Amino acid sequence: MTITAQSGLREPIVAGIVTALVGFTSSFAVVIAGLRAVGATPEQAASGLFALTVVFGIGIIVLSVRSRAPITLAWSTPGAALLVSMGAGHDAGWAAAVGAFLVVGGLILLVGLIPVLGDLISRIPTPIAQAMLGGVLLSLCLAPMESLAAEPLLTLPVLIAWLVATRVVARWALPLTLLTALVVIAVYVWGHGTEQPVESTWLPSLSWTTPQLDVAAIAGIAIPLFVVTMASQNIPGVAVLSSFGYATPWRAAMTVTGAGTAVIAPFGGHAMNLAALSAALAAGEEAGPDRSRRWIAGVSAGVGYLVLAVLSGALVTVATIAPGGLVEAVAGLALLGTFAAALVGAFTAVETRIPAALTFVAAASGLTFLGIGGAFWGLVIGLVTHAALRATTSAPSTGR
Structure with missing residues (x-):
């Protein structure tokens, strides 16, 4: 193999590895927090993280090889944040949450098989989806x-590391922040010890939960999770790939992610989807000047995720023994950019500002009505208000 050929392969392979490292380390804490919030034990959360990483890693390899394009997948980070927001408001139990994950997989699969369903999701006004x-x-x-107020000495090094890294090496800011947090946790445990039973979750494992179909969980978890995953991950994922000149194999991608979500749901995986932000790492110039070879970055990313899946049990264990709030603080820092972009998207347009504001406050309030959480009601309130205000605005004037 010539030096030129070796260089041509090296760039996409390295880009894929970077994609996997950044994608995994920047948001796994959100996934753990989300699964724990709706009732998962540490073992069940580790199972969910492991199942998600393995299945979408395989999915990336299959889609990239089949389409000869850098198609990358991910877990639904906004979806995991949705689970965190439900927290105490979800009282149907872990089996009901797993049943909701199964429904999400079925809905994503249907979107791939029945394109009109995807069109319906795309018709939800963007400001309302962003506000939710x-x-x-x-x-x-x-x-x-909150972590800074409760544990300032532990949280401050993490915040400083994030700020400095964001200024100097923005792409690696979240992995470096995570590394700092792991050091802080290690020092804390060395000095204070832990009473958590950690021996059983260091290695990756699968834990089966028989899904329970609960009406409140389907309405309160499955529907908002499906909408968030489609509107905040799948549709932007298509746009990112398009910006680099790649056509997304929509039906194949929805079939793989929908079927994959259904398969991993009983093992604790909440949702998998097209990657959005991390997709640019494998599809952009970092993967080499030859666009026809960038699909190799997708394959490399898939292999990278399979390797990182081995760490799932250990990472959940670390999150379990960490001082309260520290892992959530890392997750919050990982989502700040997404949060800011959501606010801009929600409130820029004047004509949808009121419906978006109602959607935002309802989703953020922790409201639970009929056993259904605020994200669902926020979406309903926003859509109804948007329709009512449009009807009022378009009504003909009867001036005298």
């Missing part, structure tokens, strides 16, 4: 400040 996402993310984005 912003409301969902608010509680996690407050976590760094």
